[in-house]
Amino acid sequence: EPEVTQTPSHQVTQMGQEVILRCVPISNHLYFYWYRQILGQKVEFLVSFYNNEISEKSEIFDDQFSVERPDGSNFTLKIRSTKLEDSAMYFCASRGVGAGNQPQHFGDGTRLSIL
Amino acid sequence: AQSVTQPDIHITVSEGASLELRCNYSYGATPYLFWYVQSPGQGLQLLLKYFSGDTLVQGIKGFEAEFKRSQSSFNLRKPSVHWSDAAEYFCAVASVTGGGNKLTFGTGTQLKVEL
Numbered sequence: 001e002p003e004v005t006q007t008p009s010h011q012v013t014q015m016g017q018e019v020i021l022r023c024v025p026i027s028n029h030l031y032f033y034w035y036r037q038i039l040g041q042k043v044e045f046l047v048s049f050y051n052n053e054i055s056e057k058s059e060i061f062d063d064q065f066s067v068e069r070p071d072g073s074n075f076t077l078k079i080r081s082t083k084l085e086d087s088a089m090y091f092c093a094s095r096g097v098g099a100g101n102q103p104q105h106f107g108d109g110t111r112l113s114i115l
Numbered sequence: 116a117q118s119v120t121q122p123d124i125h126i127t128v129s130e131g132a133s134l135e136l137r138c139n140y141s142y143g144a145t146p147y148l149f150w151y152v153q154s155p156g157q158g159l160q161l162l163l164k165y166f167s168g169d170t171l172v173q174g175i176k177g178f179e180a181e182f183k184r185s186q187s188s189f190n191l192r193k194p195s196v197h198w199s200d201a202a203e204y205f206c207a208v209a210s211v212t213g214g215g216n217k218l219t220f221g222t223g224t225q226l227k228v229e230l
Binding site: 006035042043044045048056058093095106108 | 149157158161164205216217220222223
């Protein structure tokens, strides 16, 4: 079964540095998402992306964050000038199109630790 | 704005016993509802989904859920729990406004299975 893959599985970064989290969505999917889960808290929506542009973003997704689909297979989340509170598990998800509504499929996540 | 409530933070059941995890949602239109499971260190795996039609939906691993509009609930059930079902379970509702179908998650229910 096709999977969403995320790299790296764990990223450790100094506060103030930039990080890029990478995702390879399922190949025929057209909707892409990033969510985060701070330790002990619920999964929160960050951003959705379709047709090479952001379709929706949450209040969390401020100017510090950006997303990009640099080629036909990757979908990245960039966090500029990281802060301690950015430490979380970041999940990528993708969704196909078809009859009715399609579910989102999630990757295994990238654990981001800001020191 | 949509929301999901999972009233039980932790549930412990004996192997072989039946299971019901509660989920209540708030959404202004017909909801698209999902249950995901997360094992330690893993991503979110889709168990089942409800879009329309039959209010009792079957999922993977022997799970089922029943949509009750009058109670705004979508409870997850399994007749006989296996030790491998120990994990965290998340209920989610999809927003069809904003174009992105973002998911709003509940806080999760941690399931422990006693042998």
